[in-house]
Amino acid sequence: MSPVNDRPSMPVTASDLELLRKFEPVVCYTKGEQFYPAAVEDYIHECSLWDHQPDGHDVQLVRQGDLSMEKLIESRPAGFGSVRYLRFIEPLSLAESAQVLADQLLLRRKLGDYFHAGIGRLARGGILPRLLDGLFSLSFLLRGRVSAATAAAAELDYNAMLAENRKHTYYGRVTRQNGWTMLQYWYFFCFNSWRSGFHGVNDHESDWEMVTIYMYEQDGQLIPEWAAYASHDFKGDDLRRRWDDHDELKKVEQSHPVVYAGAGSHASYFRRGEYQAEVSLPMPGWFSGLIRSWNKLWTEMLGQPAIGTIHIPFVDFARGDGLRLGTGGHEPWSPVLIDESTAWVSQFRGLWGLFARDPISGENAPAGPMYNRDGTPRGSWYDPLGFAGLDKVPPPPQMQKMLAENCDLLSRRQEELQDLIPRKAGELQAKGARQKGMEGNPHLSRQYAALEKEINSLSTEVRNLRREVSENTALLQGLGRRLEQLGAGRQDDPHAHIRHMAVPDDPTQVLRFDRAAETWAAVSLSLLLFAIAALVFFAPGYIWAGLAIILILFVVAESFLRGAFVQTVGRITLLLAMITALILLVHFWKWVIVGALVVMGISLMIQRLRELTG
Amino acid sequence: MAKRRKRDKKKRPIPITVIAVAIVALFLIRLYQVFEPLVRNQVFLHGITGPLTTGWKLTALGSAFLSSAIYLLLSLAGIVVLIAFLRLRRWSWVILMAWTGVSMVISLVDYFYGRPNYAVMISNVIIAFALNINEVQAIFGIRSSDVPSQ
Numbered sequence: 232m233s234p235v236n237d238r239p240s241m242p243v244t245a246s247d248l249e250l251l252r253k254f255e256p257v258v259c260y261t262k263g264e265q266f267y268p269a270a271v272e273d274y275i276h277e278c279s280l281w282d283h284q285p286d287g288h289d290v291q292l293v294r295q296g297d298l299s300m301e302k303l304i305e306s307r308p309a310g311f312g313s314v315r316y317l318r319f320i321e322p323l324s325l326a327e328s329a330q331v332l333a334d335q336l337l338l339r340r341k342l343g344d345y346f347h348a349g350i351g352r353l354a355r356g357g358i359l360p361r362l363l364d365g366l367f368s369l370s371f372l373l374r375g376r377v378s379a380a381t382a383a384a385a386e387l388d389y390n391a392m393l394a395e396n397r398k399h400t401y402y403g404r405v406t407r408q409n410g411w412t413m414l415q416y417w418y419f420f421c422f423n424s425w426r427s428g429f430h431g432v433n434d435h436e437s438d439w440e441m442v443t444i445y446m447y448e449q450d451g452q453l454i455p456e457w458a459a460y461a462s463h464d465f466k467g468d469d470l471r472r473r474w475d476d477h478d479e480l481k482k483v484e485q486s487h488p489v490v491y492a493g494a495g496s497h498a499s500y501f502r503r504g505e506y507q508a509e510v511s512l513p514m515p516g517w518f519s520g521l522i523r524s525w526n527k528l529w530t531e532m533l534g535q536p537a538i539g540t541i542h543i544p545f546v547d548f549a550r551g552d553g554l555r556l557g558t559g560g561h562e563p564w565s566p567v568l569i570d571e572s573t574a575w576v577s578q579f580r581g582l583w584g585l586f587a588r589d590p591i592s593g594e595n596a597p598a599g600p601m602y603n604r605d606g607t608p609r610g611s612w613y614d615p616l617g618f619a620g621l622d623k624v625p626p627p628p629q630m631q632k633m634l635a636e637n638c639d640l641l642s643r644r645q646e647e648l649q650d651l652i653p654r655k656a657g658e659l660q661a662k663g664a665r666q667k668g669m670e671g672n673p674h675l676s677r678q679y680a681a682l683e684k685e686i687n688s689l690s691t692e693v694r695n696l697r698r699e700v701s702e703n704t705a706l707l708q709g710l711g712r713r714l715e716q717l718g719a720g721r722q723d724d725p726h727a728h729i730r731h732m733a734v735p736d737d738p739t740q741v742l743r744f745d746r747a748a749e750t751w752a753a754v755s756l757s758l759l760l761f762a763i764a765a766l767v768f769f770a771p772g773y774i775w776a777g778l779a780i781i782l783i784l785f786v787v788a789e790s791f792l793r794g795a796f797v798q799t800v801g802r803i804t805l806l807l808a809m810i811t812a813l814i815l816l817v818h819f820w821k822w823v824i825v826g827a828l829v830v831m832g833i834s835l836m837i838q839r840l841r842e843l844t845g
Numbered sequence: 846m847a848k849r850r851k852r853d854k855k856k857r858p859i860p861i862t863v864i865a866v867a868i869v870a871l872f873l874i875r876l877y878q879v880f881e882p883l884v885r886n887q888v889f890l891h892g893i894t895g896p897l898t899t900g901w902k903l904t905a906l907g908s909a910f911l912s913s914a915i916y917l918l919l920s921l922a923g924i925v926v927l928i929a930f931l932r933l934r935r936w937s938w939v940i941l942m943a944w945t946g947v948s949m950v951i952s953l954v955d956y957f958y959g960r961p962n963y964a965v966m967i968s969n970v971i972i973a974f975a976l977n978i979n980e981v982q983a984i985f986g987i988r989s990s991d992v993p994s995q
Contacts, residue, residue, distance in 0.1 A: 533977060534977070534979055534988075775957070776953075776954040776957060776958070779950070779953075780950060780954075783946075783950065796939075797939055797942075797987060800939065800942050800943045800946060801942050801976075801977065803946055804942050804943070804945050804946035804949065804973050804976075805973060805974075805977055807946060807949040807950065807953065807973070808945075808949060808969065808970045808973035808974055810953065811949055811952065811953060811966050811969060811970050812970045812974075814953075814956060814966070815963065815966055815967060815970065818963070819963075
């Protein structure tokens, strides 16, 4: 049986809307989620339109209540360096802020839909990740940010909108490229409350998320082959899963892929769980080299774990225990078709919410589905194949044909080479014989040198041709095996294309951290700062020694609570031993050299004497 | 001639012997530190000639006694750890590593404040590196000998 027989399909004649409805995802949210997919018209009606000028001033273009879809796309000239943006929540006074925060509490009590982070968020990272977390929190003192009152007001306004018109919209787009038919599902949210609601990285007004299904045509039917979910920190091949990867890609009624949305962030995941963000810090080349050298010494010589990526304690809670939207869920979808001709999609290049002046953009609102924040076209819109690393992958029916074509091409080249190489090799031998005849004739030295040059060049050519034959043979074998595999209907490992897979935290590992570890994780950074302050105040003369001792004590305490006391003590002692050894080497280098020479001398002497007497 | 009997006991690896020797060296240094303050205060010649405390503060003689007592305790503890270490007890590896770490911190602080004790530093470095050897850790059950550490 062909592996695609168990897949759902739609006739190629089906309308775009029929296609979208047939495969629309089921999105599972986390209990306590505050914002669900909404209709852009309702949102726009609640917004004002602004221009942020290069001189730092903000100019209101359309007031809240007056804005419509038509006014949004009206042509308005803007200078270089200006930023056009929508504003969902107008600036709040102190009294208004207090009021909305109080109202938010009442609303949550009324909804009774609470989120509990549970034990283990902070304790998942060590002291260094928590230090980074602390620095990140402090960075908001310098960066632009969306206030907690804005988040609260957004939640209240969104709930009012929902009460008036309860529907959950997705914006569907169907596009075709290189033999693939792609169904894109765009979800619009009024607000991203990851930081204020779920201890995450950022908050911003409005949010766009996207899921794409890639289909190919066979016998007049469109068959799904891949699904790609937009997610943090992942790109290209890592974003997609094959339709028959049942471990990763869950389906409802065989045709509706299940998406687990991150609480507040709305990022999409294939599996339910809690995902810890990971960052590879951008480092200059020389520093990376230093880390590599250190790892060589630390890992290969001393058997310790290498320094790698740093886990930061921001967790994306994609538990899937809240509202489910779509087939078999709590509420249905309201689909709306979009494409380049949809005016608000293509003609509004501004931000879909507050421009918070955050230099690293985390708190600035995103642009629409077609554009990036800077107004340039969004890759996932104009190159949906490249977005999921599928630009190099032909649809399955074409794969076999392309492989066969490649084989034919190579076979023809091999035949050519089989004919060419003996001719060239014979030519080379003839030239060699002629050169031999010139030897011992000084008057032929010029011709000899010219012939030698020709021989060298021909020799290189023959060697390259022979190498090509050898390489082509190997390639043909590989292509043949692949063709045979496809002919037999054997599929690749569904994870073969993934280099970095998003894996939720192991729940048993999370539960390992008890209340004491979590409490320590919450207060340790502050305690460390207090201890340093006390040191500066009471013993300024011992600042460096004191600092080192305090840090060591904190790391040891941390390791004790994390159940890694033995390993940590070993590592710290080893590190101190390396420092001490370096000091000793600086002081006693002469003795070290003398000692090494004496030991080598004795060892050599013993070996030689053994040889002599043995 | 009687056939030589095979030893049924496992042979002790060289690094463990090296560590044991280094511990003995440290023990001797500590022993010197037990007696040195007392000798300096001529306790062995004239006995206790003055008070050990004045109010809540220690006198020079009191400090010498306290320091001797601490080093004596450390030396005695060292003997216990050494015996356990030679009997390949896991806890002795952990205590020895922690102890070496603490000792290294003290010797580094002393070094940076102009009071270096190179003999202690050398002993500590030898012990720390020897304790980290895979074979030694495997014997004490700290990590398996064939699986790289995590």
